[in-house]
Amino acid sequence: MPPKQNSKAVAAAAKKAVVQDVKDSAAAAASERETAADWAQGSNAKGASRANAAADKADDAARKKREKDALLAEEEASLGAGAKPKASGIGKKNAKNKKTDLGFLEDSLVSDAEKKAKKKKEAAKKKAEAEAAKQAEGKCMASCEGQAVRDSPF
Secondary structure, three states: OOOOOOOHHHHHHHHHHHHHHHHHHHHHHHHHHHHHHHEEEEEEEEHHHHHHHHHHHHHHHHHHHHHHHHHHHHHHHHHOOHHHOOOOOOOOOOOOOOHHHHHHHHHHHHHHHHHHHHHHHHHHHHHHHHHHHHHHHHHHHHHHHHHHHHOOOO
């Protein structure tokens, strides 16, 4: 026969076990947070999230393009071989007809950048031509001096 136990003592032991389990789980969660913080130290969390956002955006754009191409192909197939689909003009920029402040600003910035690139290219070209002229002049002088020495009566 098993030894007799007090029912109140058994209930108290069970309650103690439940409380201890709660404490252990809280301690385990805290140690897990500390470990995660140690591993995250030195990592580039912002850069990773930005990269993920950029990848999601690119995936979304690719998905939209595929859907648009599929709709266009479906429309072309429904119209038949001889007919051409109507240009909707959605998503196309009509810069010639509509100039906004941003359009003017963009044009000026682009033209300034083009002018700057053109000046750099011209300067490099002039420099290369000047160096080539110096080299040719140096070769001419060397050959002229040698010829003068041979033709000299002395």
